[in-house]
Amino acid sequence: QGASVTEKYPYIAIEGVIGVGKTTLARMLQPRFNGSTILEAFDENPFLSDFYSDRARYAFQTQLFFLLSRYRQQQTAAERLRHGPLLSDYFFGKDRLFAHLNITGEDELAMYDRLYDALSEKVPQPTLVVYLRAEMETLMARIAMRDRTYERQMERAYIAALRREYETLFASYTATPLLVIDTDDLDFVRRPTDLDDIESRIRATLAGVRQPTLPEIVPPPPPRPAWTLISAPTPEPRSEANWQALGDFLALAEAVGRIGGALSQQPPVGPEGAPEEIRAALRDAARALDALSQRTGVNLNECA
Numbered sequence: 001q002g003a004s005v006t007e008k009y010p011y012i013a014i015e016g017v018i019g020v021g022k023t024t025l026a027r028m029l030q031p032r033f034n035g036s037t038i039l040e041a042f043d044e045n046p047f048l049s050d051f052y053s054d055r056a057r058y059a060f061q062t063q064l065f066f067l068l069s070r071y072r073q074q075q076t077a078a079e080r081l082r083h084g085p086l087l088s089d090y091f092f093g094k095d096r097l098f099a100h101l102n103i104t105g106e107d108e109l110a111m112y113d114r115l116y117d118a119l120s121e122k123v124p125q126p127t128l129v130v131y132l133r134a135e136m137e138t139l140m141a142r143i144a145m146r147d148r149t150y151e152r153q154m155e156r157a158y159i160a161a162l163r164r165e166y167e168t169l170f171a172s173y174t175a176t177p178l179l180v181i182d183t184d185d186l187d188f189v190r191r192p193t194d195l196d197d198i199e200s201r202i203r204a205t206l207a208g209v210r211q212p213t214l215p216e217i218v219p220p221p222p223p224r225p226a227w228t229l230i231s232a233p234t235p236e237p238r239s240e241a242n243w244q245a246l247g248d249f250l251a252l253a254e255a256v257g258r259i260g261g262a263l264s265q266q267p268p269v270g271p272e273g274a275p276e277e278i279r280a281a282l283r284d285a286a287r288a289l290d291a292l293s294q295r296t297g298v299n300l301n302e303c304a
Contacts (some may be wrong), residue, residue: 009035009081010206011124013091015170016132017163018154019143020183022089025132025198032199035085038073045069046253051102052154059102064110065253067095067119074123081124092123093175097165128206130179131170136160138184175264179205252288259285 012033023039030037042048045065050057051223070092080086096116103109134142139159170178181198188195259281274282293300 009083009085010127011077011081011086011088012130012202012206013088014130014132015091015094015166016183017134017139017166018159019139019146020132020134020143021188024131024189025086025130026089028195029086029199029202032195033085033087035087036080036083038077038080038086038088040066040300041069041073042097046067055102055158056104060098060108061253063095063103064115064249065101066098067116070095070252071119071123073209077124082149088126091126091129092120093169096120098162101162101165120215126176128177128179128202129173129175130181130202131166133167133180133182135184138161138165177205185293215235247294249288252285252292 010033012029014026026037026039045062047058047062047065051062070090073114074092077086077088096113099109099112100115103112136156136159140156143154143159170180179201181201186194186198188198259278273279289300
């Protein structure tokens, strides 16, 4: 569900399949709306590269990290909206979409769902969700063009399955106002008129003006991929200690991701020692690891 946003400025979430152009559009619209942005921190997820090479093995760790990272980002939304419009290159609901596509273990998915439900209640709802649509050929071409290292192993079948999930989701989406934009024939990076058109459609929708008939989204019938969980029995409830240990693990994974993100941006040691960002992340990682070792009864000194 999510918490409601009552600020006077709009919160615009841009969504769509991997490679459709969400982040680029959010960045290009930011100065036009004189606002700020919330952008996904993919480079901070330490499991992402392993996930694309072995989805079944690393899906749970990858998704838990993203869930916590997105939750922490969304907690800044209310404060930002006091000062101006906010644009994000995702909306929180996408996390569950990816989890149900990728996590195949019944216990793991049940654990994820319980954590997602608890966190989503405290996440603000966007004023408007903008869904960028594109056909498969467009998506694959754009993914190849940006040539991210960890995306080179991505299978076409995975992108096709993800696209079907997005189409199904937005075919019945009613949580917030929704604007659907077909992007196959748009190039808002090189053609300013395309960006002008997208901006005007967003502003008109925010103002409550009825848009021209939007492209109809029809849930596609193809069978789900092998890695999609179709149904799962309700597992036995986990003890409170399990959930506390999971929280320790999430804190540790998030701190490790922050270390990786900081190291990719700056050297680990400068003239004045390690940067404070790295020092703080290392301290947080050490505290989380110590808490996890105590919770599980593992003596780290014996592991050396």
